[in-house]
Amino acid sequence: MSENTRFLLSESDLPRFWYNIGADMPVPPTPVLHPQTMQPVTPEFLGVLFPMDLILQEISTERHIEIPEEVREIYKLYRPTPLIRTRRLEKALGTPAHIYYKHEGGPPAGRPQT
Numbered sequence: 001m002s003e004n005t006r007f008l009l010s011e012s013d014l015p016r017f018w019y020n021i022g023a024d025m026p027v028p029p030t031p032v033l034h035p036q037t038m039q040p041v042t043p044e045f046l047g048v049l050f051p052m053d054l055i056l057q058e059i060s061t062e063r064h065i066e067i068p069e070e071v072r073e074i075y076k077l078y079r080p081t082p083l084i085r086t087r088r089l090e091k092a093l094g095t096p097a098h099i100y101y102k103h104e105g106g107p108p109a110g111r112p113q114t
Contacts, residue, residue, distance in 0.1 A: 007084075014072055017065060085098060
């Protein structure tokens with residue numbers, strides 16, 4: 001008998017925080033450079049392309065970033081999208097860790113996945 005590899009999360013299981021891997025990196029990533037000056041770009045420069053809240057999230061050094069309630073409500077529209085455990089990858093890596101991924105490339109929202 002094989003073990004489960006697909007796990008459906010309910011709305012109550014939706015995460016409340018994003019994990020920011022940058023907070024745990026031993027060396028911070030190199031900054032984005034302005035294409036003309038080759039100097040690090042400022043949040044104000046990026047502000048013409050992205051919302052400021054997104055920019056602040058991108059440059060944050062906090063380990064956990066709260067997911068806005070508006071975003072969490074939109075996530076609920078796309079349920080259920082299963083978590084899939086990669087048992088063969090775990091075995092190939094020889095890791096005791098459980099590794100999961102979400103495949104978000106299914107049909108458009110509102111249409112059931114088969």
